[in-house]
Amino acid sequence: MQLTLEFGGGLELLCESVKIHEVTVDLEAEETKLTMKQLLSWVRTNLIKERPEMFMKGDTVRPGVLVLVNDCDWELSGQLETMLEDKDVVVFISTLHGG
């Protein structure tokens, strides 16, 4: 499955300062869809190069990170249970406090 993953608000620093990643995630044999939960663990293994605790806490993202699936807060699509489809765009963005 092809996905576009974007990191912002400083999270890109955890993946060698690259903001946009065009990735192909291989599904398990009998599955046709991917959940956000599976994607998070894939991201942690394959993209996060340092300080994984700045990205995840337990099996979800750490507090202060917004997850957007096709420009929509993942809270509206079922959070970890959100089903992803081919060509989806998933954005991980850390909330900023500066001014």
Added chain:
Amino acid sequence: MDSGGERLTASEIHTELASLQTAKAAIDERISTLESLLKNITTEDESETASSTPAAAETPLTGQLTADMIYRYSRHLLLPSFGVEAQSNLLNSSVLVIGAGGLGSPALLYLAACGFGRVGIVDHDVVELNNLHRQIIHTEAYIGRSKVESAAATCRAINSTVRIVEHKEAFRTSNALDIMKKYDIVVDATDNAPSRYMISDCCVVLGKPLISGAALGLEGQLTVYNYNGGPCYRCLFPTPPPTTACQRCADSGVLGVVPGIIGCLQALEAIKVAGAVGEPLSGRMLLLDALSARIRIVKIRGRSLQCEACGENAPMTEEQFRNFDYEKFTQSPLSTSPLKLDLLPEDARITSKEYYEKNIKGEAHVLIDVRPAHHYKIISLPNSLNIPLSSLEQRLSEISEALGRKEESASLYVVCRRGNDSQRAVQYLRGAGFNLAKDIIGGLESWAHDVDPKFPTY
């Protein structure tokens, strides 16, 4: 008066000058008398008119707008989608801007210019030279003076008809309710996590819409909270982020125009909310990536029933708000004063003055600067070796080699910007066998303060 070929003596010139000046004075006096007579005649004429239409000068010609207002805001009034109605709404509204920094500066310029009836400014800070690249409401003349005074002076210079209210104090749970009660709309232009939770909660308690902006580095974020049934800050971020995820402009840097853009957008949203026009950015969030020139507007969750501030079951009360410890909740201070760690025993540290003296005496040593490489490029101490803290572990051999080139008893000193990372580095180095490593207390800032006042700070 033809003086073409005349040859005048100095005394003749003096005499003629004196007589001309006397004549000129008489003419000036006559002009002034006539002007004053004319003014009286005009006023009498006006008072005649006034008796037929009482208080003509004060009475707005259309709705509530006076002639001056119509002229000043004419370009707003000419907008069919804005017009007299929205402008009147603005004139009857008040807005509180918390923070007169990178976001607050441009926001305040527009909020004062556009004709809000009353604009409040909260800040406890003073203007510094390294603010001016982005905090464009302040000028060099105000360095060292209150940001609120400086911002208020600029706002008044732009629009003397707006009431500018100065709140020269930090926004805290003890004064927040009293200050915010007097305003219709709140603009969060602060720079830290505890303030953002506190301001959002206060807006929920008092039922005020909150225009929230943030900027760091080359990115910005904007949304409207607690508006028209939309979410509050806590609905979106019920748990505060770890302190390590809360970067500050003073540490991470910020391109001046980025908060400028977000601050302008905050003014725009405040104008839409106050003017009752358009669709304020509620339930949506704008994300700006300045470097790639991309703006994305995303849909965010609605109000959460379980929210600890605005939830159905237990909306926050004034009492609860006053007693809430925001610094404890977010594990970070409300004031922006930098962190001061104290990780090391006394014998693992030296002051910048002590280091200076040892250096002068020619003591054999190696000085490691653990700041990031782009900091090191700004300014560094001579003969220091740059090994950023993040790569210290992998580059220990370079330290051994540097020490190996010195005599056997060479010391090992570690410096950074303010003396926090140097302590972390020394702690690590001692654990890795460099038992004599010491940090320079207070880092390069203390060097500039105590040893070399000409050493640049940033």
